[in-house]
Amino acid sequence: MSAVGSLPPEHWLAEQACRDCILRVGAALDAGDYVAFSHHFARDATLTRPNQTVLEGRDAILASYLQRPADRSTRHLLTNIIVDLESPTLARARSTVLLWSATREPAERDSAISVDEGGPPKTALNEHCADPLQLLGEFDDMLERHEEEWLIAKRVARFVMFRNA
Secondary structure, three states: OOOHHHOOHHHHHHHHHHHHHHHHHHHHHHHOOHHHHHOOEEEEEEEEOOOOOEEEOHHHHHHHHHOOOOOEEEEEEEEEEEEEEEEOOEEEEEEEEEEEEEEOOOOOOOOOOEEOOOOOEEOOOOOOOEOOEEEEEEEEEEEEEEOOEEEEEEEEEEEEEEEEO
16 A cells, blocks of 8 residues: 555545545435436446445436436435545545435425424425434446546445434
8 A cells, every 4th residue: 555645646636536536426316317327337237226226327327216206305415435545546535424215205494494493494495394213325336438437337325224203
């Protein structure tokens, strides 16, 4: 293993590009932009979902996520992203994800933020009551450099803990 100070700037730029890819995947998914989400995967990528379903290829990944209910809202809080470059065109990454989800339902909301005694804040801003189930998981990713961008070639997603409040 090289000393940190001896690594060239290209190494750090590649690691950051991989982190950016992982974060953009989560952001696109949470925004419901499944086309952008799928374009962060290589054309022949595999995605193993936590239920062990394996999706093969970018088109299959997109098709699967397009089937999600339109009223489903998620937030993937990604942290502890560790990237190890194996070569100038191949990297492994592991990240921790806390998944919150909600079903978008019309709700009566005050026009300004208010707090009921003992209750949660209320606001007219696009909020949804989160599902009580909180899931802590991991993404194990293999990323490949394709021309000037890093794409996920293989993702294995798993849940490691949960809380059902």
